[in-house]
Amino acid sequence: MVREGFLWIEAADFTDFGGWFLDTQFVHLMGSAYLLAKGAGRPVRDAWVEVDLPAQGIYRLWVRTKDWLPGFSPGRFQVLLDGKPVGPVFGEVPTEAWLWQSAGEFRLEKGSHRIALHDLTGYYGRCSHLLLTTDMNYEPPTKVDDLWRERERLGGVSLQPQDGGEFEVIVVGGGVAGCCAALAAARLGAKTLLLHDRPVLGGNASVELGVHPEGASAHHSHARETGIVEEMRLWANRSASGSLMSEPLRILTEAERNLTVLLEQRVIGVTKVDENTIAGVRAMHTRTGEVWEYRGQLFIDCTGDGWVGYYAGALYRLGREAKGEFEEDLAPEAADSITMSGCLMDRGWISFRAVKRDRSIPFIPPPWAARLPPSEKFGRSIRRVTTGEWWIEHPGDLDDLWETERARDELIRIAFGYWDFLKNHWSGKEQAAEYELADVFVMLAKRETRRLMGDYILTQKDVQAGTLFPDRVAYGGWPIDVHHPQGIFSGPEGPFHCNVPVPIYTIPFRCLYSANIRNLLFAGRDISVTHIALGTVRVQATLGTLGQAVGTAATLCVRRGITPRELGQRHIAELQQTLLKHDQSIPGLRNEDPNDLARRAKVRASSTATHQIFGRREVQEDIAHPLNMPRAVMFPVAAGEELTSISLLFLSERDEPTEVVLHLREADRPGDFSSRENLLLVRAVVPPRQKAWVEFPLHWEARKPFLWAWLSKVDGILWFLMKTAPPGACRAYGGDGRWTVVKGQYYAFSTEPPLRLETDYRPENILSGVARTTEESSHLWVSDPEQPLPQWLELEWEEPVEANAVYLTFDTNLGPRWPTFPVVPECVRDYELSSYDGRQWHPLAAVKGNFQRRQVHRFEPRTMKRLRLLVLATNGSPSARVFEVRVYRE
Helix, strand or coil: CCECCEEEEEHHHCCECCCCEEECCCHHHHCCCEEEEECCCCCCCCEEEEEEECCCEEEEEEEEECCCCCCCCCCCEEEEECCEEEEEEECCCCCCCCEEEEEEEEEECCEEEEEEEEECCCEEEEEEEEEEECCCCCCCCCCHHHHHHHHHHHHCCCCCCEEEEECCEEEECCEHHHHHHHHHHHHCCCCEEEECCCCCCEHHHCCCCCCCCCCHHHCCCCCCCCCHHHHHHHHHHHCCCCCCCHHHHHHHHHCCCCEEEECCEEEEEEEEEECCEEEEEEEEECCCCCEEEEECCEEEECCCCCHHHHHHCCCEEECECCCCCCCCCCCCCCCECCCCCCEEEECCEECEEEEECCCCCCCCCCCCCCCCCCHHHCCCCCCCCCECCCCCCCCCCCCCCCCHHHHHHHHHHHHHHHHHHHHHHCCCHHHHCCEEEEEECCCEECCCCEEECCCCCECHHHHHCCCCCCCEEEEECCCEEEECCCHHHHHHHCCEEEEECCCCEEEEHHHCECCCCCCEEECCCCCCECHHHHHHHCCHHHHHHHHHHHHHHHHHHHHHCCCHHHHHHHCHHHHHHHHHHCCCCCCCCCCCCCCCHHHHCEEEECCCCCEEEECHHHCCEEEEEECCCCEEEEEECCCCCEEEEEEEEEEECCCCCEEEEEEEEEECCCCCCCCCCCCEEEEEEECCCCEEEEEEEEEEECCCCEEEEEECCCCCEEEEEECCCCCCCEEEECCCCCCEEEECCEECEEEECCEEEECCCCHHHHHCCCCCCCCCCCCCEECCCCCCCCEEEEEEEEEEEEEEEEEEEECCCCCCCCCCCCCCCCCEEEEEEEEECCCCEEEEEEECCCCCCEEEEEEEEEEEEEEEEEEEEECCCCCCEEEEEEEECC
């Protein structure tokens, strides 16, 4: 006991959580962590705590709990004192507020006693505190601030902040954007702190949630983000994490000596130098309640909800703008507070997890389960019954910011209602007959809340125009993907408010710092955009590049002693060139770094590839799409080339052989599906119940630079996609007059003979200033695949130069939506780096087992006349492939 006569017990103090889940998502709103009976309708094992009383006496036991759905009271439980039920059934009161209930008074002996939470329903009962007291006149406080003061008085946890130290850059929020920001700042030399309120890094992409880090590459060719985001993705493949980013981000952050990472710390306030300048942040440990204060020079809000900005008094918006404010035709007529719902997730599963049994499993929904639209008006395609879909959402008028727990609880109701729909009302319910609901998740992956305002607000018109801003620091390309404001209750209107493709557009630096707080930057879904523009910006790979941008900017501000606004107005070229140097791609910009010694060199190589072969062995299959509509694939061909056949990769779900008709057409440019002239119609048969390559004889001589093949709708036949294709290839769907083009994705095909395409892979490409393939050029050196490795690339200077750093950028094939698993075949694996001083060669580095796109080698300063990269092996490709070599005296 900290105070005589009182024993304060928090949920995190329990000796054994049993089957209860310790939930720390809402400590800033309801005051503490709490135990949650997460049983999906099956009572969970008891949680218990052992207490030691210093003296016998009469004690009253208080229990802090909540009825999360009054009128139904799903989360009922008992409290057991030394094995016996005491007090009322808890979780059964006429209000949904957190409150204290008395379990009664008891004469207890000195010594050890066990208090347990005994779940009665499995339906998300909750308890945050127990309190034993000998003071029969005492009543515990209900308000959060009073609760914290009582924790200090009775629990011994001081509200006086402990000194957490001083940093140059403080990043709050350890999702993808926050981690990229912290890594960028630390790598440039800033003493950096990363505060995160969860036990693992990754935010929505963490192992706790598992949202896939999407970006521009989902809808554009060769558009995958580079820099730290690509590094993270490649580590995810290497560590077998899939799309779960916690482990890759742990690996990357632990490697940085300038970076301190503190987990389970929730920022609850700021201190200020003056009205417009932040001095520090105050953070509370989400389990212990300890408070710390951290001082800094630059602050980066990557909380998603904009909490640092809110506490500092930063300007912000919440909800939807009116159509007329920014001339956005996708916006509503009148402004409102509607935001996009989040989803319940766990390790990439959405809403729930179901398991197959060997018998039919009935399901009787609880009376409080949400009632969804009937099957004929559901408005959505159901692909699976083992888990949910991204559109299992609550209506957008629920407050995800201040009533987050209630919004999460509504998604629990919807999850049970959806499972009831699948089992009992769906037209395809026989597919779910033998499945049993195993888990309904409780962790909330948010999509939208507060947006902090910068000097510019990105709009629908900006992204649809593909605007190249002069202060651009990143790009996007995901569609304007805004979900229906009624969530899953939208019925036949479907899950989207809009889902409009956009070209590659850029994001200006002015969207990434506060308009009125002078030392605050931000990255993540809380940046300065409209509600409509957020629909495209909000995906995590895009946000990660914004994180790298603001982390880099913060360090430059520290170095120069200036504000982010001053950096953007007076030194934007320095920021952009620094980002390019560290592998962040920015459309329309190239390396103009005067300190890069490689730009003065001449380049030669051991050999050069003059053409590219694409045949059956180059196909890397991906998922399959049903032929439930016309679908097409386009690919480049050499003028005059005669193709004897084309083969497509199918999966048949039919019991009989099925005829498919291929229509062949031509195009003058990539992505042009406007032709309606069928050059050939070729019939072939797909064998039943198997995956198979099906050959279509052609004997066609190419006249234009692109051919495309399309198939009409055929029930029960699926066409596989593939992960890579020749430059200019793409897919489309919809049919004549309605073709929707998807760049960066391709249906699986191969030709006979294999495609043989002329290429520009000269060694001089490594000095082009662009370290990725674009529509204009490959920007890549590739050695002759018919000559065996090793192959070399060499830079030579007219006059010797002194250098101590070499930056290498290899090819990790930015074409596919996600890097090839487990390693990218095109990537250089083993290599040596050496310099020549005019008399002899000196080794600089030797690497085995590389799988990363970017490698930086630093060494003692050396005078060199030539620099040689000797590629000994790749991860599968027959050629050495290099995008860029930079050389510095740093």
